[in-house]
Amino acid sequence: MSETKKIEVMENIHGENERIALETNQRLTEAGIFCVNVMGAPGAGKTSSIIQIIKNLKHVTPFVIEGDIESDLDTQTLTRLGIKTFQINTGGACHLDAPLIRDAVNMLAPNKKGILFIENIGNLVCPAEFVIGEHMKLLISTVTEGSDKPYKYPLAFEKADGVILNKSDLMPYIDFDLDFFTKGFRALNPQAPLFKVSAKTGDGFSQVAQWLEEKAMGLNEAKD
Amino acid sequence: MSETKKIEVMENIHGENERIALETNQRLTEAGIFCVNVMGAPGAGKTSSIIQIIKNLKHVTPFVIEGDIESDLDTQTLTRLGIKTFQINTGGACHLDAPLIRDAVNMLAPNKKGILFIENIGNLVCPAEFVIGEHMKLLISTVTEGSDKPYKYPLAFEKADGVILNKSDLMPYIDFDLDFFTKGFRALNPQAPLFKVSAKTGDGFSQVAQWLEEKAMGLNEAKD
Numbered sequence: 136m137s138e139t140k141k142i143e144v145m146e147n148i149h150g151e152n153e154r155i156a157l158e159t160n161q162r163l164t165e166a167g168i169f170c171v172n173v174m175g176a177p178g179a180g181k182t183s184s185i186i187q188i189i190k191n192l193k194h195v196t197p198f199v200i201e202g203d204i205e206s207d208l209d210t211q212t213l214t215r216l217g218i219k220t221f222q223i224n225t226g227g228a229c230h231l232d233a234p235l236i237r238d239a240v241n242m243l244a245p246n247k248k249g250i251l252f253i254e255n256i257g258n259l260v261c262p263a264e265f266v267i268g269e270h271m272k273l274l275i276s277t278v279t280e281g282s283d284k285p286y287k288y289p290l291a292f293e294k295a296d297g298v299i300l301n302k303s304d305l306m307p308y309i310d311f312d313l314d315f316f317t318k319g320f321r322a323l324n325p326q327a328p329l330f331k332v333s334a335k336t337g338d339g340f341s342q343v344a345q346w347l348e349e350k351a352m353g354l355n356e357a358k359d
Numbered sequence: 360m361s362e363t364k365k366i367e368v369m370e371n372i373h374g375e376n377e378r379i380a381l382e383t384n385q386r387l388t389e390a391g392i393f394c395v396n397v398m399g400a401p402g403a404g405k406t407s408s409i410i411q412i413i414k415n416l417k418h419v420t421p422f423v424i425e426g427d428i429e430s431d432l433d434t435q436t437l438t439r440l441g442i443k444t445f446q447i448n449t450g451g452a453c454h455l456d457a458p459l460i461r462d463a464v465n466m467l468a469p470n471k472k473g474i475l476f477i478e479n480i481g482n483l484v485c486p487a488e489f490v491i492g493e494h495m496k497l498l499i500s501t502v503t504e505g506s507d508k509p510y511k512y513p514l515a516f517e518k519a520d521g522v523i524l525n526k527s528d529l530m531p532y533i534d535f536d537l538d539f540f541t542k543g544f545r546a547l548n549p550q551a552p553l554f555k556v557s558a559k560t561g562d563g564f565s566q567v568a569q570w571l572e573e574k575a576m577g578l579n580e581a582k583d
Binding site: 205277286 | 432453480482483485501503504513514
C-alpha cells in the first residue's frame, strides 16, 4: 500500500473520531460533567492518582471510565471504594478513541453533575493523538521514568492541560534532574500547572483536587 | 470509513512489514549478526540496560540502532562510550517497523559478526505487534511500574524471548509483589528466562550478557 493511501486512511479515522468526540463533549457539558482524559506511561500510577484525587474532592461527584487492553483489576479496586466505574477492554488497541467513550458514557450513565475521569491506556505516545470528548488532558509522569521524558515524548507534554509528577517519595533513591525535566516541559508547554505528588503517601493531591474542582465548577457557571 | 476497510488496510500494512522484516533477518543472519529487539515502557531503562549488557559482553561486537520519537540523547550517550550507533527518529510514530530498520541497517553498515541491539520506542503496546527483522525480543519491565504489568499488557510478555526486571535496587522502597508478577508472566510465557537486574548498580547483567552471547554464537554455529 502506498504512503499516500495510508495517510488518507489515517485522516479519515481522525476526522470521524473528532466529530464523535465533539458530540460527547457537548453532551457532557450539557449534563454538567467535566471530563478529564488521564494519560501516562504503563505503571505511572494513573489509577492510584485518580483515587487520591477523588479522596480530596469536596464538592463534586466523581465517575470513572477505566481503559485497559485486558483485565479489570483497576475497576475492581475503584468499585470496592464505592466509585461508580465502567470498564473498557480494548483487546489490543493502544489508546482509547471517541466511539469507545461515546458507548462507555451511555453504559455508565452518570446521573449527576461532577467529574468524569477517563483512564486511558498506559502509553505516552498514541493517546495524545486522539481526542475522546474530554474538557482537559491530565498527564501523569513519574520521577522513576527519568527526567528526559518531555524531550522524548513531546506530544503528550505539549497537549497536557496539567501534569502530575508522581512517585516523588522515591526522589531520595534515584537520579532525577527536576530542572532538566521542567526545562523540557516548559519549552513545549509554558502554561499548564505542574504538581509534584506521591500517590503512595497522598502528598500533593489536595492541590490537584482543588484545581480540578475549580475547573468543574467553572464549566457549570459558564453553562448556567 | 467502515471497520472492514480499516481491517483490510491494517492487514496490508502488516503483510508488507513481515516481508521486509524477513529479508532483513536473512541478511543479518548471513552476516553473522544476532539482532535483539529491545522493548519496554517509557523510562524502563532500555538504554542503560543495553549499556550494562554491552559492558558485560566478552566475545562479540555490539552495534545499536536507537529508536526515538524525537531527540538523540541516548545516541549521544552510546557514542560517547564508543559504541557504533545509528539514530532513528520516528517523528511521532509509536513503534519501529521493518522498512525503518532495513534503511537503518543500510546506514549503520555493521561490518563484523556481533549483536545488534535495536532500542524500540518506549511503549508496552504497539512495538509487540510488529516484527522488524529481529532474532529475539527482549522485554524490559521494572519493579517501579508495578507487579500487574503482565496482566495489563499481555502481548509484550507473551512474545518476549527474555524478560529483564529492572530497577531491583528500589525494591526496599516500594510495594512490588514478585509472586504475582511471575504468576502473570508464566501464564503467558512458560519458557522465556526472567532476569532480575539493576541498571543503576549493574547487578544481574553478567548473566544476561552470557545468555545473549550464547544465542549469538549459536546463530553462527548453525550457519557455518
